[in-house]
Amino acid sequence: MKIDLHDCCARHPAARDAAPAALRGLSLHIAQGEQVAVIGPSGAGKTTLLHLLACALPPSSGHLRLDDKDPWTLKRARLHHLRGSLFLAPQVPPLPPRQRVVTAVLAARLPHIGLWQSLRSLVYPTGIAQAEAALERFDLADKLFGRVDRLSGGERQRVGLARVLLAQASLILVDEPLSALDPTRAHQAIAALTLAARECGASLVTTLHHVDMALAHFPRIIGLRDGELAFDLPAIEVTPERLRTLYAQHLDELTAPVAVAAFESPPQAVAMQCR
Numbered sequence: 001m002k003i004d005l006h007d008c009c010a011r012h013p014a015a016r017d018a019a020p021a022a023l024r025g026l027s028l029h030i031a032q033g034e035q036v037a038v039i040g041p042s043g044a045g046k047t048t049l050l051h052l053l054a055c056a057l058p059p060s061s062g063h064l065r066l067d068d069k070d071p072w073t074l075k076r077a078r079l080h081h082l083r084g085s086l087f088l089a090p091q092v093p094p095l096p097p098r099q100r101v102v103t104a105v106l107a108a109r110l111p112h113i114g115l116w117q118s119l120r121s122l123v124y125p126t127g128i129a130q131a132e133a134a135l136e137r138f139d140l141a142d143k144l145f146g147r148v149d150r151l152s153g154g155e156r157q158r159v160g161l162a163r164v165l166l167a168q169a170s171l172i173l174v175d176e177p178l179s180a181l182d183p184t185r186a187h188q189a190i191a192a193l194t195l196a197a198r199e200c201g202a203s204l205v206t207t208l209h210h211v212d213m214a215l216a217h218f219p220r221i222i223g224l225r226d227g228e229l230a231f232d233l234p235a236i237e238v239t240p241e242r243l244r245t246l247y248a249q250h251l252d253e254l255t256a257p258v259a260v261a262a263f264e265s266p267p268q269a270v271a272m273q274c275r
């Protein structure tokens, strides 16, 4: 799905009127199939941006276009249809505690199957092999019939990501997918997520607290600060200096390897000898 944001402002529904908007004057173009990581300190507006793109929050000014259509001018049925092709994976996946993992994963297909099949799947889940294959990518196939409330926080987060694989979405929006994962699991999970999006040609926008993961796995990085675009660059151009400016007064939020890089002196010129 193609995204165009033009001079968009948005505020959290619970924000006080006097509070500054969570997003201010944001303009962006994201092409079909592109993979983008959004970074920035807490309160920068990352989650608000995902809610805006998921059509869960209307812009207070400016325009949002998804595949050249303004979702907020569509008739109800067409907006509903559009929402069916978006998938927002929140930071804490909404998994009912007593539910089986298989049911939780298969629930991601609900917008694409009819009411009768949805009800039937609660009793006789279909697509178990699909759910197992999705869980396998996150190293969780052994939890297929386990209960959600018996999983660790990290396992629950990976179940939330496995749902992305069944969602048949053309725009995948993922909020802080790695917050409960150790570095090895985090690398595996983000690799599985980016591969899945590539395989189905979906656009992927992920907010990431882990700047090192963003730089390692995403070709394009958007830096947000105080609701405004600080930079929009290829990962290779995101220098320690830019990160230092983006996270000024919040340097404690930079993850360890990047934090070290951000404090290092700039690389010295190396004298090359050519024969």
Ligand SMILES: Nc1ncnc2c1ncn2[C@@H]1O[C@H](COP(=O)(O)OP(=O)(O)O)[C@@H](O)[C@H]1O
Pocket (backbone or CB within 6 Å): 012, 014, 015, 016, 019, 021, 022, 040, 041, 042, 043, 044, 045, 046, 047, 048, 049
């Ligand atoms: N529950 C809330 N109630 C009121 N305002 C909120 C709430 N959540 C977020 N906001 C406002 O939106 C801004 C952006 O928040 P958010 O998008 O969650 O940032 P991030 O995801 O980058 O941490 C916050 O600085 C705050 O002003």
Ligand SMILES: [Mg+2]
Pocket (backbone or CB within 6 Å): 046, 047, 048
């Ligand atoms: Mg957030």
